[in-house]
Amino acid sequence: MKVGVIGAGIGGLAVALRLAAKGHHVTVYEKNSKPGGKISEFRVNGYRFDTGPSLFTLPELTKELFDICGESIDEWIPYESLPTNCKYFFPDGTVFNFYQDKEQLTEEINTKTKDSIEDLQKRLDKSEEVYNLSAPVFLFRPFARKLSDFNTPPYKKIAKKLFKLDFFRTMNQANKKDFSDENLIQLFNRYATYNGSDPHKAPATLNMIAHLENNIGAYFPLKGMYSIADSLYRLALLKGVEFCFDSPVSRIITENKKATGITIHNRKELYDVVVSDVDVRYVANNMIENYPLKKRLNKGEPSSSAMIFYWGINRTFDNLELHNILFSGDYKDEFRKIFKEKTVSKDPTVYIFISSKLVKEDAPVGCENWFVMINVPSNSGQYNKEMTARIRKRIIAKINQELDTDIEKYIEEEKIACPVAIEAATNSVDGALYGISSNSMFSAFLRHPNSLKKIRNLYFTGGSVHPGGGIPLCLANAKIVDDLIAEDYE
Numbered sequence: 435m436k437v438g439v440i441g442a443g444i445g446g447l448a449v450a451l452r453l454a455a456k457g458h459h460v461t462v463y464e465k466n467s468k469p470g471g472k473i474s475e476f477r478v479n480g481y482r483f484d485t486g487p488s489l490f491t492l493p494e495l496t497k498e499l500f501d502i503c504g505e506s507i508d509e510w511i512p513y514e515s516l517p518t519n520c521k522y523f524f525p526d527g528t529v530f531n532f533y534q535d536k537e538q539l540t541e542e543i544n545t546k547t548k549d550s551i552e553d554l555q556k557r558l559d560k561s562e563e564v565y566n567l568s569a570p571v572f573l574f575r576p577f578a579r580k581l582s583d584f585n586t587p588p589y590k591k592i593a594k595k596l597f598k599l600d601f602f603r604t605m606n607q608a609n610k611k612d613f614s615d616e617n618l619i620q621l622f623n624r625y626a627t628y629n630g631s632d633p634h635k636a637p638a639t640l641n642m643i644a645h646l647e648n649n650i651g652a653y654f655p656l657k658g659m660y661s662i663a664d665s666l667y668r669l670a671l672l673k674g675v676e677f678c679f680d681s682p683v684s685r686i687i688t689e690n691k692k693a694t695g696i697t698i699h700n701r702k703e704l705y706d707v708v709v710s711d712v713d714v715r716y717v718a719n720n721m722i723e724n725y726p727l728k729k730r731l732n733k734g735e736p737s738s739s740a741m742i743f744y745w746g747i748n749r750t751f752d753n754l755e756l757h758n759i760l761f762s763g764d765y766k767d768e769f770r771k772i773f774k775e776k777t778v779s780k781d782p783t784v785y786i787f788i789s790s791k792l793v794k795e796d797a798p799v800g801c802e803n804w805f806v807m808i809n810v811p812s813n814s815g816q817y818n819k820e821m822t823a824r825i826r827k828r829i830i831a832k833i834n835q836e837l838d839t840d841i842e843k844y845i846e847e848e849k850i851a852c853p854v855a856i857e858a859a860t861n862s863v864d865g866a867l868y869g870i871s872s873n874s875m876f877s878a879f880l881r882h883p884n885s886l887k888k889i890r891n892l893y894f895t896g897g898s899v900h901p902g903g904g905i906p907l908c909l910a911n912a913k914i915v916d917d918l919i920a921e922d923y924e
């Protein structure tokens with residue numbers, strides 16, 4: 435078949451590869467001049483910065499793409515397991531290393547928290563159980579398309595254990611039950627931010643995210659995060675995928691409830707199948723007239739966005755790891771500000787990611803490349819230079835206090851990204867990183883499906899559609915799209 439893919443984000447790249455490996459003729463249209471979408475990089479004066487994702491989990495999903503092409507991931511994207519998943523700095527002065535090594539972690543839990551390693555293991559076992567139960571039904575399959583789907587083994591299995599999925603409590607309620615240590619509650623609540631949500635509203639089902647990072651492990655590619663997108667792109671080229679860069683698709687052509695092609699630079703290109711990796715709210719509002727789910731999409735609460743400061747730091751900090759979190763003193767207020775008041779807390783949680791800790795070439799000798807990020811509301815017109823300056827000041831004050839330094843002295847390169855820039859770069863509406871938030875127990879069911887009855891031949895991948903955002907879930911929905919196309923046409 436002739437397949438047109440719109441967008442070369444991780445979802446678009448993965449679908450293109452999967453379909454090309456099956457012998458389909460695939461063309462990818464990308465509005466930017468390079469692949470990757472939110473996975474991107476830039477270089478300046480000896481520094482290299484990954485601009486988007488920094489955490490690599492479930493690497494076997496990426497490996498599968500190399501396997502189906504008969505290639506070895508180790509040759510394309512060598513990666514390592516991290517000894518410390520993340521280093522946490524709490525406002526009470528506790529500094530907690532989430533080691534992967536069980537002995538070291540036990541020591542850390544025993545000496546720095548009120549809970550025991552057994553309490554922690556119990557929480558992680560529960561997270562694993564929820565993941566194992568829900569993954570085959572909710573993460574790696576499309577929403578049920580017909581009634582008979584509910585009569586298949588994965589649905590039957592889950593029907594008997596629905597209560598175990600923990601839909602009815604929030605993440606915070608579950609974590610408060612499992613831990614007595616306020617710091618551990620905050621640490622586990624943080625996983626809600628991995629899909630842009632509020633742990634005081636998101637269902638406890640999402641505690642499964644902790645399983646991915648802490649049971650399976652946190653990893654990092656030895657050539658940086660961008661090497662994931664770049665390698666998939668180069669592999670796709672090898673498999674015969676054609677890429678058209680600087681090619682913004684303006685319309686998806688539909689006729690008689692079918693997608694028949696796309697419009698690009700006022701030219702029509704016809705396809706048997708069209709796959710969109712574009713934020714589906716953007717598609718609904720701009721690319722298809724009278725889009726069936728437009729109202730519902732525009733009603734959904736957007737996930738959070740990010741403000742990121744990329745700093746070239748002309749010294750090293752031995753007390754920092756690859757991933758570091760400086761926690762807010764009032765986490766609940768931080769989320770209330772983001773989702774209710776659409777503003778930023780005076781004391782935001784600050785994430786510092788330093789790839790040069792592992793990838794030495796990412797910074798000049800004796801220097802470090804800091805990616806300093808806070809969670810912020812999606813754009814509703816509130817961002818301007820003054821707000822950015824205010825936020826920068828708060829972040830600097832927090833870093834100085836926690837690390838006992840004067841960080842501004844060491845910043846020799848700086849670039850700033852905010853929701854407005856994220857939207858401009860990727861067409862993610864309002865700069866929301868993960869489409870709609872998961873701030874209700876029904877949100878998993880409100881995500882946009884991967885195909886529609888009302889528009890045949892059109893499929894959806896990427897972070898704004900089922901099952902959600904983040905690299906692993908985009909790879910999951912790329913596989914779902916591949917399976918749906920096989921089911922519909924083969």
Ligand SMILES: Cc1cc2nc3c(=O)[nH]c(=O)nc-3n(C[C@H](O)[C@H](O)[C@H](O)COP(=O)(O)OP(=O)(O)OC[C@H]3O[C@@H](n4cnc5c(N)ncnc54)[C@H](O)[C@@H]3O)c2cc1C
Pocket residue numbers: 440441442443444445446463464465466469470471472473485486487488489490491681682683684711712713740742856859860861862867868895896897898903904905906908
């Ligand atoms: C700051 C930040 C930090 C993150 N941290 C993590 C993390 O640590 N771990 C993790 O797993 N995930 C993380 N994420 C989320 C992750 O990056 C995304 O979920 C994922 O990369 C989204 O991929 P996608 O397939 O939806 O495509 P996107 O990356 O959204 O790309 C869509 C592509 O479509 C193109 N496009 C849009 N409209 C058109 C058009 N009309 N015509 C042609 N092309 C078009 C865009 O230019 C873009 O290249 C982070 C994201 C950001 C921004």
